[in-house]
Amino acid sequence: MSGILQLDHLRVSHKGTALVDLNLSVAPGTVLTIMGPSGSGKSTALAAIMGTLPREFDREGRIALEGRDITDLAPHLRRVGLLFQDDILFPHLSVGGNLAFAIPPITKGRAARQSLVEEALASAGLAGFAGRDPATLSGGQRARVALMRTLLARPCALLLDEPFSRLDADLRTQVRGFVFDRIRSAGLAAVLVTHDLEDARAAGGPVVTPLGKVLAAP
Amino acid sequence: MTGDGLLRQAPRLTLILLTLPVAAGFLGTLMPAFWHDARGFHALWAWNGLPRALGLSLSTGVMATAGSLLITLIIVAGLYGSRGFSVIQHLLAPLLSVPHAAAALGLAFLISPSGWIARLFSPWATGWQVPPDLLILNDPWGLSLTFGLIAKEVPFLLLMAIAALPQTDAQRRLLAAQSLGAGRVSGFIVAVLPALYAQLRLPVYAVLAYSMTAVDMAMILGPTLPHTLSVQIVIWMMDPTLSHQSTAAAAALVQLLTVLGALLLWRLAETLLHRLLIGRAEAGLRAPWADGIARRIGAALGLFLAGALFLALGGMALWSVAGLWGFPDPLPESLTLKTWTRSAPDLIESGEMTLRIALLATLAALMLVLACLEAEHRFGLVPGARALWILYLPLLVPQVAFLPGVQVVLLRAGADGTWLAVAAAHLIFVLPYVFLSLAPAFRAWDPRIALAGAALGAPPWTVFVRLRLPMLLRPILTAGAVGIAVSIGQYLPSLLIGGGRIETLTTEAVALSSGGNRRLIGAYALLQMLMPAMCFGLALMVPALAFRNRHGLRVAA
Numbered sequence: 077m078s079g080i081l082q083l084d085h086l087r088v089s090h091k092g093t094a095l096v097d098l099n100l101s102v103a104p105g106t107v108l109t110i111m112g113p114s115g116s117g118k119s120t121a122l123a124a125i126m127g128t129l130p131r132e133f134d135r136e137g138r139i140a141l142e143g144r145d146i147t148d149l150a151p152h153l154r155r156v157g158l159l160f161q162d163d164i165l166f167p168h169l170s171v172g173g174n175l176a177f178a179i180p181p182i183t184k185g186r187a188a189r190q191s192l193v194e195e196a197l198a199s200a201g202l203a204g205f206a207g208r209d210p211a212t213l214s215g216g217q218r219a220r221v222a223l224m225r226t227l228l229a230r231p232c233a234l235l236l237d238e239p240f241s242r243l244d245a246d247l248r249t250q251v252r253g254f255v256f257d258r259i260r261s262a263g264l265a266a267v268l269v270t271h272d273l274e275d276a277r278a279a280g281g282p283v284v285t286p287l288g289k290v291l292a293a294p
Numbered sequence: 295m296t297g298d299g300l301l302r303q304a305p306r307l308t309l310i311l312l313t314l315p316v317a318a319g320f321l322g323t324l325m326p327a328f329w330h331d332a333r334g335f336h337a338l339w340a341w342n343g344l345p346r347a348l349g350l351s352l353s354t355g356v357m358a359t360a361g362s363l364l365i366t367l368i369i370v371a372g373l374y375g376s377r378g379f380s381v382i383q384h385l386l387a388p389l390l391s392v393p394h395a396a397a398a399l400g401l402a403f404l405i406s407p408s409g410w411i412a413r414l415f416s417p418w419a420t421g422w423q424v425p426p427d428l429l430i431l432n433d434p435w436g437l438s439l440t441f442g443l444i445a446k447e448v449p450f451l452l453l454m455a456i457a458a459l460p461q462t463d464a465q466r467r468l469l470a471a472q473s474l475g476a477g478r479v480s481g482f483i484v485a486v487l488p489a490l491y492a493q494l495r496l497p498v499y500a501v502l503a504y505s506m507t508a509v510d511m512a513m514i515l516g517p518t519l520p521h522t523l524s525v526q527i528v529i530w531m532m533d534p535t536l537s538h539q540s541t542a543a544a545a546a547l548v549q550l551l552t553v554l555g556a557l558l559l560w561r562l563a564e565t566l567l568h569r570l571l572i573g574r575a576e577a578g579l580r581a582p583w584a585d586g587i588a589r590r591i592g593a594a595l596g597l598f599l600a601g602a603l604f605l606a607l608g609g610m611a612l613w614s615v616a617g618l619w620g621f622p623d624p625l626p627e628s629l630t631l632k633t634w635t636r637s638a639p640d641l642i643e644s645g646e647m648t649l650r651i652a653l654l655a656t657l658a659a660l661m662l663v664l665a666c667l668e669a670e671h672r673f674g675l676v677p678g679a680r681a682l683w684i685l686y687l688p689l690l691v692p693q694v695a696f697l698p699g700v701q702v703v704l705l706r707a708g709a710d711g712t713w714l715a716v717a718a719a720h721l722i723f724v725l726p727y728v729f730l731s732l733a734p735a736f737r738a739w740d741p742r743i744a745l746a747g748a749a750l751g752a753p754p755w756t757v758f759v760r761l762r763l764p765m766l767l768r769p770i771l772t773a774g775a776v777g778i779a780v781s782i783g784q785y786l787p788s789l790l791i792g793g794g795r796i797e798t799l800t801t802e803a804v805a806l807s808s809g810g811n812r813r814l815i816g817a818y819a820l821l822q823m824l825m826p827a828m829c830f831g832l833a834l835m836v837p838a839l840a841f842r843n844r845h846g847l848r849v850a851a
Contacts, residue, residue: 160742
């Protein structure tokens with residue numbers, strides 16, 4: 077499920093003002109960080125990659141994943157995972173239900189799906205949590221479930237929309253380490269949006285502004 | 295057309311579904327008025343009762359609307375944010391679920407010369423040993439009718455105000471005004487009311503149009519010599535000799551024009567009051583003395599109206615199981631289920647028909663509303679002011695001005711007098727309420743959840759079915775209960791489109807109201823009231839049971 081994410085002259089503008097201008101590739105297992113102050117176009121860049129850019133924005137250029145042009149595909153067909161600031165666990169489903177929702181329908185059979193859920197939970201140190209109500213988990217546990225859910229959907233790339241910004245300092249280091257380890261071991265091309273220098277350093281990849289200015293090389 | 299294409303057209307189709315019957319029915323209703331050299335108008339002008347009937351429609355409608363609005367605003371201004379307000383909020387659902395006819399029958403039991411109030415004060419305070427010969431019910435000035443309308447419309451306007459308040463940023467505006475030295479009430483009037491009324495305008499117009507043209511309530515509580523114009527129109531229309539069809543059509547047009555005239559005058563009054571308000575605001579309105587008064591009056595009015603309705607309904611329930619209950623005894627000598635057992639077959643038959651029609655109309659309304667809202671979300675559609683007006687159209691155009699035309703169309707198509715046709719007619723009135731009830735929760739649903747679902751590879755349909763619908767189960771079921779309550783309460787559509795062959799609890803209860811069998815009226819009205827109440831109960835219970843172990847959803851819902 078790994079692949080190169082290519083942003084080929086991806087430009088986004090709003091009423092004539094350029095917000096995003098990126099021409100780069102993200103290799104499998106690498107985290108590209110897009111840094112900038114609020115309103116600089118970081119989230120716009122993610123929306124363009126995810127395919128959820130509002131109509132009032134103008135977009136040019138192409139986006140390719142594993143050599144597949146995904147520029148005009150619907151979000152659910154892109155195979156691009158997304159982690160938000162909040163974990164966005166589905167509150168009406170159990171922890172196991174949340175994970176099972178993400179498993180592609182190609183995996184048939186209750187037992188097979190259940191086994192994938194158990195395996196994912198165990199690997200996140202949450203064995204036995206399948207039946208739990210997501211609302212009863214701690215912040216760190218919820219963040220891990222959110223990541224495992226995203227990985228179970230077998231994405232080819234992962235977008236991280238300031239996923240650590242709401243965690244306290246200790247938890248932040250712990251969850252950040254967990255997420256980046258998983259990205260590397262899964263060989264995912266990832267794009268992190270943040271305004272936190274620590275996050276960018278921990279990601280270890282190149283750091284650019286939404287307009288493509290390189291702030292740090294890997 | 296693809297599924298997506300069909301979904302994209304859902305809002306347009308729904309608006310056509312609302313507009314077409316109203317427009318076609320309107321033309322069909324009014325055309326007979328112009329036949330045979332406008333004979334209908336000549337007959338109408340020749341009718342002595344016209345000025346009085348018209349005056350009654352206008353006076354009861356305007357008084358009921360102004361009274362309901364004033365009481366609603368006093369309650370909101372005096373109590374918003376307080377514990378009393380949350381008590382009133384909790385009382386709203388049961389009060390709203392009571393059909394108009396049931397409320398009218400209950401109030402009739404309460405305030406009639408032989409009613410509960412007279413019994414409670416007799417003979418010790420009044421000296422009455424027999425019911426006095428007083429024209430309290432059906433009084434010639436329409437006061438009982440106005441009171442009944444106010445008791446039913448205040449909960450509706452309060453619900454609309456509660457839904458609108460968060461959109462007006464009321465808390466912060468009030469705080470800002472108070473920090474500048476305004477009292478709570480003056481702060482509300484100056485800082486919140488203009489924005490709140492802008493949101494309440496259409497519901498208020500709907501209340502005005504309804505109050506001026508209500509048929510079932512006016513038949514039970516209204517004057518009889520003459521009746522209000524809308525009741526007289528129905529009497530002419532239902533005349534088996536069909537000799538008054540053109541008079542009824544002419545009167546329907548006059549009724550519609552009167553409603554339009556009243557709406558225009560109301561709009562004018564709004565403008566004048568708005569100017570007055572601005573003048574008072576610029577003059578530095580503070581009036582801290584008004585706060586305590588508004589709080590007390592608001593609480594008293596809220597309790598009085600809720601108490602009157604609950605007492606009225608309690609009285610009705612008691613009558614349905616009363617044995618011998620002579621005047622002036624406050625309670626029956628014995629209780630018996632004789633009325634219920636004797637009328638069980640009829641009650642079951644009417645109840646089953648009522649429920650069947652309500653369920654079909656509500657299910658259709660829910661599907662259309664969900665399709666419209668999903669289309670709005672998925673394709674980024676933004677409904678304009680025109681769409682909102684069309685949504686309110688069936689509530690603004692008097693029923694007597696278009697339902698008879700719908701009846702003629704259905705008659706020609708051979709589809710009148712069937713329960714399916716009645717359900718289709720109910721759909722026109724159920725749909726706006728279901729939309730108004732469901733739209734705020736649907737639109738408030740966190741869009742990131744849909745995005746999270748899509749990022750996990752789920753197509754929009756899966757997101758809708760597996761995420762949005764279950765998470766919105768409670769508001770969906772509540773909107774369904776609202777729809778069922780609206781359908782159960784429909785009198786004129788059931789009577790006209792059913793062609794007298796479809797007997798619902800409401801048509802039966804209103805028909806019985808002219809007779810004197812209080813026990814039977816009580817049984818019908820109680821059942822009419824219990825059905826929607828049970829639906830509201832289910833709407834609360836089912837999600838609570840289904841998600842009893844989902845703490846996060848309880849907060850979200």
